[in-house]
Amino acid sequence: MGTLYLVTRSPFERGSWELALRLAAPGDGLCFIQDGVLAVRGPEPLVAKISELEQSGIRIWYLKEDLSARGLQAAQEKTIDYDKLAELVTEFKRIIT
Numbered sequence: 001m002g003t004l005y006l007v008t009r010s011p012f013e014r015g016s017w018e019l020a021l022r023l024a025a026p027g028d029g030l031c032f033i034q035d036g037v038l039a040v041r042g043p044e045p046l047v048a049k050i051s052e053l054e055q056s057g058i059r060i061w062y063l064k065e066d067l068s069a070r071g072l073q074a075a076q077e078k079t080i081d082y083d084k085l086a087e088l089v090t091e092f093k094r095i096i097t
Contacts, residue, residue, distance in 0.1 A: 002027040004092035007036035011046045020096065021049055026057030031064040031085065038090060040067065040074045061088070 005020035007030060010073050017036060024030055031052065039046055040062055054060050062074040064081050088097055
């Protein structure tokens with residue numbers, strides 16, 4: 001598989017998530033963890049960009065424990081636990097945080 005991008009920063013601060021969104025290509029994955037899970041609620045341009053990336057063949061996940069810690073929810077099929085995250089880390093060729 002391609003690259004797994006681990007997005008750890010809030011979408012409300014400039015950071016690595018912007019680069020991940022620009023570099024991600026079909027076959028890659030984006031996993032939002034830590035404050036990165038705040039992307040599930042906005043800002044709207046980011047939510048639209050994530051939807052666009054999904055439609056282009058990029059897989060999207062949110063870490064369940066980090067969502068819960070922040071009182072957030074995502075679609076069940078996009079929510080993963082630590083075991084699944086560990087599995088993804090072994091499946092992808094490269095990991096970028």
